[in-house]
Structure formats: structure tokens, C-alpha cells
Amino acid sequence: MFSQLIADVVTLWGKYGKIYLNGIKNTLILAITATAIGCLIGFICGILQTIPVSKTDNIFKRLFLGLVRVIIRVYVEVFRGTPMILQAVFIYYGVPYFFGHVFKSIWAVSLIVVSINTGAYMAESVRGGILSIDPGQTEGAKAIGMNHFQTMLYVILPQALRNIMPQIGNNYIINVKDTSVMFIIGFSDFFSIHKMVSGAIYKYFPSALIEMIGYLTLTLVASFLLRWVEKKLAGSDSYELAAGDQLVMAAGTYNSPAKGSPFDEQSKEFGKELYKGVDEGKEDGANE
Amino acid sequence: MSEHILEVRHLSKFFGKNEVLKDIDFNVSQGDVTSIIGASGSGKSTLLRCINLLETPSSGEILFHGKDVTGGGISQSAYRAKVGMVFQSFNLFNNMSVLDNCIIGQQRVLKIPKEEAKETALYFLGKVGMTPYINALPRQISGGQKQRVAIARALSMKPEILLFDEPTSALDPEMVGEVLAVMKTLAEEGMTMLVVTHEMGFARDVSSHVVYMADGVIAEEGDPKEIMVDPKNPRTREFLSRFL
Ligand SMILES: Nc1ncnc2c1ncn2[C@@H]1O[C@H](COP(=O)(O)OP(=O)(O)OP(=O)(O)O)[C@@H](O)[C@H]1O
Ligand SMILES: [Mg+2]
Numbered sequence: 147m148f149s150q151l152i153a154d155v156v157t158l159w160g161k162y163g164k165i166y167l168n169g170i171k172n173t174l175i176l177a178i179t180a181t182a183i184g185c186l187i188g189f190i191c192g193i194l195q196t197i198p199v200s201k202t203d204n205i206f207k208r209l210f211l212g213l214v215r216v217i218i219r220v221y222v223e224v225f226r227g228t229p230m231i232l233q234a235v236f237i238y239y240g241v242p243y244f245f246g247h248v249f250k251s252i253w254a255v256s257l258i259v260v261s262i263n264t265g266a267y268m269a270e271s272v273r274g275g276i277l278s279i280d281p282g283q284t285e286g287a288k289a290i291g292m293n294h295f296q297t298m299l300y301v302i303l304p305q306a307l308r309n310i311m312p313q314i315g316n317n318y319i320i321n322v323k324d325t326s327v328m329f330i331i332g333f334s335d336f337f338s339i340h341k342m343v344s345g346a347i348y349k350y351f352p353s354a355l356i357e358m359i360g361y362l363t364l365t366l367v368a369s370f371l372l373r374w375v376e377k378k379l380a381g382s383d384s385y386e387l388a389a390g391d392q393l394v395m396a397a398g399t400y401n402s403p404a405k406g407s408p409f410d411e412q413s414k415e416f417g418k419e420l421y422k423g424v425d426e427g428k429e430d431g432a433n434e
Numbered sequence: 435m436s437e438h439i440l441e442v443r444h445l446s447k448f449f450g451k452n453e454v455l456k457d458i459d460f461n462v463s464q465g466d467v468t469s470i471i472g473a474s475g476s477g478k479s480t481l482l483r484c485i486n487l488l489e490t491p492s493s494g495e496i497l498f499h500g501k502d503v504t505g506g507g508i509s510q511s512a513y514r515a516k517v518g519m520v521f522q523s524f525n526l527f528n529n530m531s532v533l534d535n536c537i538i539g540q541q542r543v544l545k546i547p548k549e550e551a552k553e554t555a556l557y558f559l560g561k562v563g564m565t566p567y568i569n570a571l572p573r574q575i576s577g578g579q580k581q582r583v584a585i586a587r588a589l590s591m592k593p594e595i596l597l598f599d600e601p602t603s604a605l606d607p608e609m610v611g612e613v614l615a616v617m618k619t620l621a622e623e624g625m626t627m628l629v630v631t632h633e634m635g636f637a638r639d640v641s642s643h644v645v646y647m648a649d650g651v652i653a654e655e656g657d658p659k660e661i662m663v664d665p666k667n668p669r670t671r672e673f674l675s676r677f678l
Contacts (some may be wrong), residue, residue: 200490229626229631254540281526281544282521282525282527283527283528285525286513286521286524286525286526286527286584287527288488288517288539289488289514289519289521289525289588289589290510290514290515290518290539290543290591291485291510291511291513291514291515291543291544291591292511292539292542292543293511296542296543300538300542301525301527301529302527305528305529338575381529381571383574384574385531385567385569385570385574386569386570387450387566387569388565388566388567388568388569424626
């Protein structure tokens with residue numbers, strides 16, 4: 147029984163491996179590109195929505211930003227509120243009525259639909275991510291003369307990105323799976339290969355097994371990479387203590403004071419006259 | 435007229451119907467160290483925030499070298515770059531090292547080349563005794579150290595005037611001294627400073643001028659020795675008696 151299953155899987159893979167792999171390739175390309183474009187849309191929407199407006203701004207700016215907010219709201223509600231499979235049909239078969247034969251390419255339509263969907267979800271995540279950053283960060287940036295764009299680019303977004311990272315990962319994983327609905331307009335993703343192959347030779351279960359393993363591999367690798375990126379973004383929890391005026395010694399890597407570490411010895415050597423305070427977490431012995 | 439760096443004229447600020455600042459008038463000249471004291475809620479922070487335009491004044495003028503900055507005649511960014519601000523809660527950029535905190539403004543706002551900006555940053559970090567910690571992130575250093583970095587960040591922009599909003603209020607008592615010491619040094623070197631503080635010792639001994647605020651107005655101002663030792667206004671006397 148079990149050996150039969152293995153034999154079937156092996157035969158199937160031997161015969162159609164290339165086709166499965168091609169499906170994986172299409173799924174991957176679509177999911178990655180659409181997630182990237184979706185994030186870009188999300189960031190633009192999120193930033194536009196959080197531009198501060200005050201009563202003293204001129205009427206044109208206030209009207210413009212008000213309009214932008216309404217448009218983004220409508221966009222988010224429409225695309226979050228309807229099935230992606232329907233959106234695909236809607237655009238693929240609908241747009242030619244208005245623009246002639248613009249959307250002949252299945253790839254283009256798939257990419258647009260998945261990107262716009264991701265964008266709708268990301269817009270909210272980015273907005274939330276920006277709002278979650280302490281307003282003191284913005285004030286600090288403004289106080290040294292940064293404008294809104296600089297404040298966003300150098301101070302707020304790098305911090306917001308860390309909070310948003312899990313959502314980006316979620317969206318990517320959802321996209322890996324949900325691009326399968328694009329079969330409706332004839333996109334040949336990984337899942338559509340299953341329908342094609344099993345329909346041809348009636349090996350439903352072995353093929354489904356290949357699909358399961360394939361999808362899991364794609365998503366697990368993504369989860370793993372994501373954790374890694376998140377860790378990178380969090381920054382290291384130690385820092386190099388720089389030498390004072392002269393190069394006293396090559397500084398090694400010392401843990402942060404909060405961890406209670408060899409740090410104390412170092413501050414004794416060249417921090418003493420500069421530094422009179424007390425670090426939290428320092429051992430008592432250091433505070434004579 | 436333009437011997438004053440900063441002139442505040444008939445400044446008032448409403449939050450809704452609540453008039454928090456009422457017709458404030460005062461001047462700051464080169465080298466002045468002005469301490470602003472007063473009860474909680476009297477409008478000290480709001481005054482500082484209006485001065486560097488973090489709040490928009492409801493009416494009145496703020497003249498910087500004789501030019502009004504509230505009307506949009508001068509670029510907000512350029513003006514803010516010349517008026518440094520040190521906050522009670524530090525507001526260091528959490529995503530940057532101590533050194534980068536002091537470089538970013540010079541590089542992006544003043545458009546100074548990175549190498550030169552780094553030199554300036556290192557100079558001022560040295561001045562506040564933070565040279566060993568330039569690679570640390572804000573969350574890895576103590577409160578007193580954060581505030582010293584915040585001062586170095588403001589100084590790195592080479593401001594003409596430095597505003598402090600209760601720079602030691604969020605600190606554990608043992609760290610207050612290190613920050614006040616840095617501020618004292620700056621005062622002695624001739625930095626023009628406007629300091630909201632509850633440290634009466636600093637107001638009395640370091641500042642050249644004291645402003646006492648109550649309910650959104652300047653109730654009394656003048657020489658620190660006179661005001662702090664022999665206040666004319668009974669409210670000032672009552673306020674100061676609480677610190678004895
Ligand atoms: N953004 C705001 N919106 C509404 N009211 C505000 C706002 N900021 C300050 N206020 C009010 O303005 C008044 C003055 O506040 P401000 O923070 O300037 O006082 P302060 O003198 O700095 O007090 P403290 O010593 O506690 O810091 C207070 O009554 C406060 O409630
Ligand atoms: Mg205050």
C-alpha cells in the first residue's frame with residue numbers, strides 16, 4: 147500500500163517533475179513580485195494617510211489630503227471586501243469592455259490583482275505601524291529641522307518596518323497559497339499543475355502529496371527567512387565600546403550594561419572622569 | 435532691535451477654548467541663560483514648543499534676529515535647525531547609534547558631508563563625555579547618558595540657541611548631576627540657553643535671568659539673585675517656598 151504510494155509519487159515526479167517545478171517557479175515569481183509591489187503600494191498609502199494636517203495649512207493642501215484619504219479608504223474597503231478570485235475575473239473580462247484589449251496578458255492581470263490585494267492589506271498595517279511609533283521620535287526629528295519626508299525615511303519607517311515585518315511575512319505566505327485562485331483566468335501556478343496532471347492520469351492522492359510538500363517547503367523557507375530578517379532588524383543587543391582619545395586597546399564586543407557584563411571594567415579604564423552616573427543593571431561593586 | 439536673538443511678542447496660545455499662554459513678552463540676547471520656572475500646567479512647555487514651532491502660536495510674533503518666524507516667511511526647517519531642543523524624554527532616534535543620532539541632522543538637514551559631520555559629532559559627544567559609547571543604541575545606555583547624547587545631538591547642529599524642557603525630570607536622582615554639569619559648562623562657554631526647570635539650584639546659580647510663569651503669564655522676571663532670594667510677587671514667593 148505504502149510502497150505503492152511511494153512508487154506512484156516517484157513515477158509522477160519522474161514524468162512531470164519539470165512541470166511541477168515550473169508551476170512552483172510561477173507561483174514563487176507571482177507571490178514574491180506581488181508581495182513586493184503590494185508592500186510598495188501599502189507604504190505609499192500608509193505614508194499619505196499619516197501626513198499631518200493642521201488647521202493652519204492652506205485650504206488646497208487640506209482638500210488634497212482629504213481627498214487622498216477618501217480614495218485610499220475606498221480602495222482598501224473594496225479590495226478587502228471582495229474575493230480575489232472574483233476581482234481577477236472582473237478585471238480580466240471587464241477591462242476590455244472599457245479599454246479594448248489591454249489586458250491580454252494573464253501574467254499582468256494576475257500580478258495586478260494580487261499586488262492590489264496585498265496593497266489593500268498592507269496599507270492598514272503600515273498606517274498602524276507608523277502610528278505605533280512614539281510621537282517623541284517625530285518631535286526629535288522636527289526639532290533638528292527634518293521635514294516630514296526626511297522624518298519618515300530616516301526615523302519613523304525604519305522603526306515601523308520592524309513592527310510591520312510579521313505582516314509582510316503573513317502576506318507573502320498568503321500569496322503563495324492564494325495565487326492558486328488565478329487558475330480561473332488560466333494562470334498556470336503550482337496548484338493548476340495538480341489539476342492538469344491528476345486530470346490526465348487519475349493519480350489524485352500522489353499528486354496532492356507532492357503539492358502539499360511543495361507548498362509547505364515554500365512557506366517554511368519563507369517563515370525561516372523572515373525570522374532571520376526580523377532578528378537582523380532588531381539590531382544587536384551588544385555594542386563595541388569605543389576607545390577614548392587615544393587607542394587604548396582594541397575594543398572587543400561587550401554586552402550592553404543592562405545584561406550585567408564585562409562592561410564595568412571598561413568604564414573603569416577610560417570612562418571614569420567622563421562618566422559619573424550609574425548604569426542600570428551594573429553590579430554593586432562598581433559604584434564605590 | 436536685532437541685538438536680541440529672539441523676541442517673543444504678545445504670544446498667546448489656545449488649546450480649544452483653553453488659553454494656555456496669555457500675551458507673553460520677553461527677549462533673549464546672545465549668551466543669556468534664562469531659566470523658566472513655575473508650577474505644573476503654567477504653560478512652560480507650551481511656551482518652548484511654540485518657540486520652536488512644534489506648536490503653532492494662536493497669535494503674536496516670534497522674532498528670530500528680527501524676522502517673524504510664525505508667518506512662514508522663513509523656512510521652518512532652517513529655523514528649527516538653528517534652535518536646538520532637548521526634551522524631558524530625550525527623544526533619541528531609537529533606530530540609530532549614538533553617533534548616527536548626532537550625524538543625521540547635520541547630513542540631511544544642513545547637507546554637511548558625512549566625514550565632516552562625523553568629526554563634529556565626535557567633538558560634541560566628547561564634550562558631554564559620551565565618546566566611549568558612540569556605537570551603542572539608545573536603549574543600551576542609561577537615562578543620564580541618553581540626555582547627554584541628546585544635548586550633543588542638538589549641539590552638533592551648531593544652534594544659536596538651545597531650548598531645554600525639564601531635561602532632568604525623567605532622570606533618577608543620581609543621574610541629574612551629570613546632565614546639570616554638562617549644562618553648566620555650556621552656560622559658562624557662552625551658549626545661549628532657555629531652560630524650563632524645576633532645579634532651583636540651577637536657576638539660581640547658573641542662569642543669568644529667571645522667568646517665573648503662572649497660569650500662562652509671566653508673573654515675574656529678572657535677576658536670579660533678586661527673584662529667588664527676594665521675590666516681589668507673592669505668588670513667586672509662595673512657589674519658591676515649596677522648594678526650601
Ligand atoms: N496638546 C494639548 N492639548 C490641549 N491642552 C494642552 C496640550 N498641551 C498642553 N495643554 C494644556 O496646557 C496647559 C499648560 O501645559 P504645559 O505642558 O505647557 O505646562 P507646563 O508648565 O510645562 O507643566 P509641567 O511643569 O507639568 O511640565 C495645561 O493645562 C495643559 O493641560
Ligand atoms: Mg512641561
